[in-house]
Amino acid sequence: MTKTTAGRFFEDYRIGQTITHAVPRTLTNGERAMYTSLYPTRFAIYSSDEFARSCGLMRAPLEDLAVFHTVFGKTVPDVSLNAVANLGYAEGLFTGRVFAGDTLTTTSEVIGLKENSNGKSGIVWVRSTGRNQHGREMLDYVRWVMVRKRDPNAAGPETVVPKLKEAVNPADLHLPQGLDFSDYNFALAGEPHRLADYQIGEKINHVDGITIEEAEHMMATRLWQNTAKVHFDATQREDGKRLIYGGHVMSLARALSFNGLANAQMIVAINAGAHANPCFAGDTVRAWSEVLDKTETGHPGVGAIRLRLVATKGDPAAFTLKGADGKYAPEVLLDLDYWALMPV
Amino acid sequence: MTKTTAGRFFEDYRIGQTITHAVPRTLTNGERAMYTSLYPTRFAIYSSDEFARSCGLMRAPLEDLAVFHTVFGKTVPDVSLNAVANLGYAEGLFTGRVFAGDTLTTTSEVIGLKENSNGKSGIVWVRSTGRNQHGREMLDYVRWVMVRKRDPNAAGPETVVPKLKEAVNPADLHLPQGLDFSDYNFALAGEPHRLADYQIGEKINHVDGITIEEAEHMMATRLWQNTAKVHFDATQREDGKRLIYGGHVMSLARALSFNGLANAQMIVAINAGAHANPCFAGDTVRAWSEVLDKTETGHPGVGAIRLRLVATKGDPAAFTLKGADGKYAPEVLLDLDYWALMPV
Amino acid sequence: MTKTTAGRFFEDYRIGQTITHAVPRTLTNGERAMYTSLYPTRFAIYSSDEFARSCGLMRAPLEDLAVFHTVFGKTVPDVSLNAVANLGYAEGLFTGRVFAGDTLTTTSEVIGLKENSNGKSGIVWVRSTGRNQHGREMLDYVRWVMVRKRDPNAAGPETVVPKLKEAVNPADLHLPQGLDFSDYNFALAGEPHRLADYQIGEKINHVDGITIEEAEHMMATRLWQNTAKVHFDATQREDGKRLIYGGHVMSLARALSFNGLANAQMIVAINAGAHANPCFAGDTVRAWSEVLDKTETGHPGVGAIRLRLVATKGDPAAFTLKGADGKYAPEVLLDLDYWALMPV
Incomplete structure (x- = not known):
């Protein structure tokens, strides 16, 4: 009967489960301006269409962390509503650049589960992927969170702890x-x-x-x-x-x-x-x-x-x-x- | 001699009077982003150009309430600068959709007047209409406010109380x-x-x-x-x-x-x-x-x-x-x- | 070895020196919306593309002071990081109009230097110029600031005090x-x-x-x-x-x-x-x-x-x-x- 949701608990996750997160988002120059108003950012490639062009891009993309926040925000209702703690990130790869007018959608796959010894909570690892309107991957990262159990007496899942790279390999x-920095203008860039x-x-x-x-x-x-x-x-x-x-x-x-x-x-x-x-x-x-x-x-x-x-x-x-x-x-x-x- | 205005008082309104409110406004993706930053809104049809397209629209319109606020804001200097209270709304109809780049202008018609028994103030009913740059109606609503009299001894107008519908008829x-919800994506919409x-x-x-x-x-x-x-x-x-x-x-x-x-x-x-x-x-x-x-x-x-x-x-x-x-x-x-x- | 800069001190400026300020900036409708959100501005020519067109412009430009702030902001790291006081402005000329999508870059020329009698600081006059992506001047103004000396014992420069106009000549x-106000709509403009x-x-x-x-x-x-x-x-x-x-x-x-x-x-x-x-x-x-x-x-x-x-x-x-x-x-x-x- 209730139309609202209390979010997922630890026992609601299964290895291999894929979650399509709600509400795709179109990012525009409005979000670009808001980002500048909220953070004292000045990196030239994001600040100036002209500087971006001088580096071989078609115009200034949205800041990479704006993309990260958008993709992350989508996962919150499905992953971290009952989280006790946000434990870590790994293997985050910005695989494409997002420009004003692009629309982002996020999906997550459950790749790890480990019940805590107290039986009250467990750790969930998800790999989240943000894609643009053409289905192209823009960002991919692993996050793990500690999530409460709904029922402390429920049997825990088999433990699966994913092997995560200590750092992304530069080759990847x-x-x-x-992108070309041959004619990079250090004076305009600031240092x-x-x-x-x-x-x-x-x-x-x-x-x-x-x-x-x-x-x-x-x-x-x-x-x-x-x-x-x-x-x-x-x-x-x-x-x-x-x-x-x-x-x-x-x-x-x-x-x-x-x-x-x-x-x-x-x-x-x-x-x-x-x-x-x-x-x-x-x-x-x-x-x-x-x-x-x-x-x-x-x-x-x-x-x-x-x-x-x-x-x-x-x-x-x-x-x-x-x-x-x-x-x-x-x-x-x-x-x-x-x-x-x-x-x- | 004074260049500023003290706003209209109750005795300045006449039944049938039409007021062209000042300062048309072009709304853009900037206002869209600001709206999202100010309110925790996630309705998919406004959040995503792609979702809007999947529902038969050409792209995501501005939030209906952003249109309401813009049209309402225009009426303030002429209607509610000397208002004691904003009493109610009725017959509000969103008759068109506003997209980034559209320009809104508001006019109001005085449709009701009723002096209060204390002689110090009265109620003014106005029907306000927001139009886009093509003169097409986007929003139409009735609002009534209690407005101070400039001179408590001034004779009041003939009382006219407009008949207002209790609710908009669905047929209207x-x-x-x-607009087509045949292929509506509930997963992306969130519920x-x-x-x-x-x-x-x-x-x-x-x-x-x-x-x-x-x-x-x-x-x-x-x-x-x-x-x-x-x-x-x-x-x-x-x-x-x-x-x-x-x-x-x-x-x-x-x-x-x-x-x-x-x-x-x-x-x-x-x-x-x-x-x-x-x-x-x-x-x-x-x-x-x-x-x-x-x-x-x-x-x-x-x-x-x-x-x-x-x-x-x-x-x-x-x-x-x-x-x-x-x-x-x-x-x-x-x-x-x-x-x-x-x-x- | 240190990668950060402590900014310029009084003895770092020379008459005739030209400084290219870092980080060009593309201004968009996002900045326009933010400006309206921060300041209660309603000047019609900036608020409405349609009103701007009725005055002979192609669409609404960015507010002149938004351009001023952008150009000014660029000069801060090079001119006023060690400033004790911002003393004045003169000869400010808005020589072009900036529209959404334009990119601004700022340069400054040192046109005046005068050491204070206490030997601890001096006054620096700079003429700053903002140009758009086509190299066209958009804004030009003189500012003078009091700047600390790094070394109070350093010899001061020869005093040069620029002759500045008391006001911009209307002919300039x-x-x-x-621009044409022949059909100016006073009702829409507000007064x-x-x-x-x-x-x-x-x-x-x-x-x-x-x-x-x-x-x-x-x-x-x-x-x-x-x-x-x-x-x-x-x-x-x-x-x-x-x-x-x-x-x-x-x-x-x-x-x-x-x-x-x-x-x-x-x-x-x-x-x-x-x-x-x-x-x-x-x-x-x-x-x-x-x-x-x-x-x-x-x-x-x-x-x-x-x-x-x-x-x-x-x-x-x-x-x-x-x-x-x-x-x-x-x-x-x-x-x-x-x-x-x-x-x-």
Whole structure:
């Protein structure tokens, strides 16, 4: 009789199950402008149609993380409505570029299940895929979440833990067709540093900070049609605060990383990601990065740089990540491992 | 000599008077994106050009309530600048669909006048019509407001109270040309419930809540170029709060109603509406609906459902509307009666 | 080794030096919608493609101040990162109109340098020019800022103080090709007042007030990719407030001036401007204007009006500007002198 749904519980998932997530979404220049208004982003290839053309693209695509948030948002009602925790990401591949006017649809396949020993919850691994209106894959990634059981006495499923790559192999990266950094304009891009200037192990303090307001993160999270009520409903917590969508911190940190990484133009893979601590309105977010790896690609003048991006409420000049106990320091909000494209 | 206007008072209105409201407005994909950022809306026909095409439309139109707010906003400087209260709506008909790039202009005709017995104010009924750049009617509705008199001693006009329909007759609904729900994709739309699954008298708790911030409702109200100063100026009230535009609550409640009414795709008529109590920043808005009527239409697979949508600061599971005295309960914010289109 | 930059200091500027500012920006209908959401603007020529066409334009351009903010925002990392104060504007000329889809790039030339007597800072004058994707000039203006020295003991440069016009000569204004107000529709524009109705020396109280929220001014300032940290980082000041970008107050005041100046359609020149006092969230901004001059132009039906626009936290009916000491009154936020186009 009831028309609303309470969402899926742990025992509702089966290995191999495919879920078509509801409500396809057409992204336009409106979403592009909103993204710029919400995050201090300045990467030239997304900011300017002309700069994008000078790199061999037909015009500026939507920011890769805008695509990520849209695809992710679709999965929320089916995957994370009863989630206790968002545990991690792996094997994220941006396989195509999304332009204003394109429509995204998301599907997910259940690839792993493991009941917790307390019998009250379990871990679900899903591989989610965003496709455009032509059915072409735009983004593919694995996420795992801890989900409550409806009935603690229900028998658990057979444990299947997927083998996930520690990082996307550079050979598997999907670069945009025609991408060419031979005539890359460093002055217009904002910094002179090319791939050769970065050393593996080098750490960069991105300096600037942004203090978050409730209105901002709610507008952002709604923009991606993410419906998780903890982000919007002040009555869900005793302190009246709303938990900020982890992706909001991702986009803030990525935008802040322009200062020192202005030429890390496009995110082409997400190797791993952890939302280390919750973020709330009033927090001032800062960021630092560490160069993990770098490589050439087959495209003229285009290299790839593997970066660890850390968002923190603390001093980014301290480059703090984990304590002696191996746990994230309390001021760390996000630990993201990704591949971006950069002129060699 | 003064260049600014104090707005119209009760004695400035005449039966039959037609007012051309200022400042036509071109709506674009920018306004579409802003709408999604301000309200947690997910109705597929507005979210996706592709879904709209699968229903026989050329692409996704602007949300019907975005059109309502734009047309309404235009009337504010001429109708409600000196209004004491916005009393009601009737005979609201969405007669055409508005797409990105269309320009709306609004005119109003005074169709009723009734002085209050205290001689200090009176009720004005106007029929407002929004037209696109081709002069085609897009929206037509009646609204009545209580307006102050400039001079309490001025003679009142002859009383004319217009006869208004209790609800729009389903035969009078204007469906989009070519609309066809024969191949309606329930999985992509988000819920399996079709018109046949809803019973007259059935009530639906939409569960989720949204806590409102000042920045959000001001950005929304400005977006529709609504200039009523109570929404923007914290010095207008002793408590420093800004009164939230009633239409903001309408759009919030309609968006929340997705959870249980995902297939109530398009609002085609507003039968009645009352802003039961004022809403302020910090309020958490929830919603419930009641099925009032349902009917078929001449379009393939398309039915119409008549719904009462109630926005409340209280528990939507209680389905509270009015007290024993016939007055709205203090937690009720909005009581809206409308027709929407739904697959049969 | 460090990849981030601390910005330019006083001794880094040379007379004649040309700076190409980073990150070109494509403006779209998304930015147009955001502008309307942030400011209560209703000038018909920007609000409606149809109205713009009736005035001889091909469609509605972006608001002139949106162009100003975009061009200005680009200069921040190179000009005002170490600025102590933004001292003034002069010779601002809107030389072309920007439409959705156009891409703006900014360059600046250093035209003046003067070390302060304390040796700790100096004044830098730059002429900044915004060009579209065809290299056509869209906006040109002079700004001067006080900039810290890196080394107080460094020798100062030879003093060069540019001669700046007190106001742009009406003969130098660049009107849009084809602009024609012969069939200007005053009813749709919102007010009946034409150039002939305004008297030099006349003052207009724009009445309405807007109370600013942190989220709003931060979204606005990010929209123009202005990166000055004082606008975003609550830890920069002891009171946790963020200093509001002066241009935000400009756009608020200009939008408020619609009430009394609805037909001052396009800003074509900025003669002078001063941010008289800082503005913070919670302030309620009001505005008044004074008619400084008026003139005909060569275009049919098009005149130009020179206005002083004052934003204030006080009572705009008092028309307060400066005290007996010649200094701005503490409630005054902005004093802007500009030319706008108006039907004669």
